[in-house]
Amino acid sequence: MNWNRADLTTRAARAVLDDGAADEVVVVDNGSSDDSVAVLRRDLPGAVVLARPENGGFAAGANAGVRATDADVVVLLNNDAEPAPGFVATLRDHLVAARPEVAAVTGRIVLAGRWTRLPAGTAPAPDHRVLRDHAGHVWTPAPDGEVRLNSTGVLVDRDGNGMDRDWFAPADRAAAVDVFGFSGGASALRRSALDDVGLLDESLFMYYEDTELAWRLRRRGWRIEYADAVVVHDHSASSGVQSDLFVFRNARNRLVVALWHAPWRTVLRAGVRTAARVVRVAARPGAGREARLVLAALADVAGHLPSHLARRRRETRAASVPRRAVRTDRPGGAGGPGA
Numbered sequence: 657m658n659w660n661r662a663d664l665t666t667r668a669a670r671a672v673l674d675d676g677a678a679d680e681v682v683v684v685d686n687g688s689s690d691d692s693v694a695v696l697r698r699d700l701p702g703a704v705v706l707a708r709p710e711n712g713g714f715a716a717g718a719n720a721g722v723r724a725t726d727a728d729v730v731v732l733l734n735n736d737a738e739p740a741p742g743f744v745a746t747l748r749d750h751l752v753a754a755r756p757e758v759a760a761v762t763g764r765i766v767l768a769g770r771w772t773r774l775p776a777g778t779a780p781a782p783d784h785r786v787l788r789d790h791a792g793h794v795w796t797p798a799p800d801g802e803v804r805l806n807s808t809g810v811l812v813d814r815d816g817n818g819m820d821r822d823w824f825a826p827a828d829r830a831a832a833v834d835v836f837g838f839s840g841g842a843s844a845l846r847r848s849a850l851d852d853v854g855l856l857d858e859s860l861f862m863y864y865e866d867t868e869l870a871w872r873l874r875r876r877g878w879r880i881e882y883a884d885a886v887v888v889h890d891h892s893a894s895s896g897v898q899s900d901l902f903v904f905r906n907a908r909n910r911l912v913v914a915l916w917h918a919p920w921r922t923v924l925r926a927g928v929r930t931a932a933r934v935v936r937v938a939a940r941p942g943a944g945r946e947a948r949l950v951l952a953a954l955a956d957v958a959g960h961l962p963s964h965l966a967r968r969r970r971e972t973r974a975a976s977v978p979r980r981a982v983r984t985d986r987p988g989g990a991g992g993p994g995a
Contacts, residue, residue, distance in 0.1 A: 667738060677743075677745040688711075715857055716861075750844070770801035771803075774794045793824075816925065816926035836985075838870060849873060
């Protein structure tokens, strides 16, 4: 899917086309304001290029691509990810050979470049990009650094926070086959599973769409697995992890998805965590923008609470697996009974 980055999208699509494993390659332009459509149609003659009239977010763009094909297995690939040879075939073959209750297969996403961990208390250079691992350690690009993982699937912690499994782990770490959720940027989905639970939720616009769909799949008894299908990902090359869009949507959608699907104790913890973040961030010098965006996310969810609770009731009626029986913070499986 493309939005004003035909260069990235062309690189990703060409890799898939050159590999030759895909029966059909669909590239969705999500309402670009530049000449992306013309560039994509010129440079990707082997792909179907769909031009949406406006940017409806990741879910709308991905759904348009899914609807454009009737394939039994649909592979999703972010435009800022470069697939290794065999990526599509590995995902497809794994899903075809898997048990029929496996709805999706998520790939092995490797962070682009090399990274080094800064010693505690060391400030990165002002012009250096930084990322934090799950333990809070700061990493920055370095030519002599290490190759690190971005994701081997998605987990959800007890606060409702969706996270990449194996984020910043060594690139050669082995990953368990069973996992709670898939990454929308590098995964294969079974058509029959989508027919059962529906496509990505377009109201989320961007972020947590894959986590939300994983919840729906899990609560209908479907499973998700991991396969060693490799892509190299330029993390947040399209939107950036400090953009207003990311900060607002990430905070809002975490709360919304918890409200729709998670047990009440997780919903409560997610709300408390978000409110505490507003207070904590507001106390930091120069962090007023982030505090305002997170507060706006909290207010948005509160302002639409009746509709979110109605959605929660609908999800309960549609589900066949109780909320508390879904393991979200560890590979696969089900927990104890509950509702």
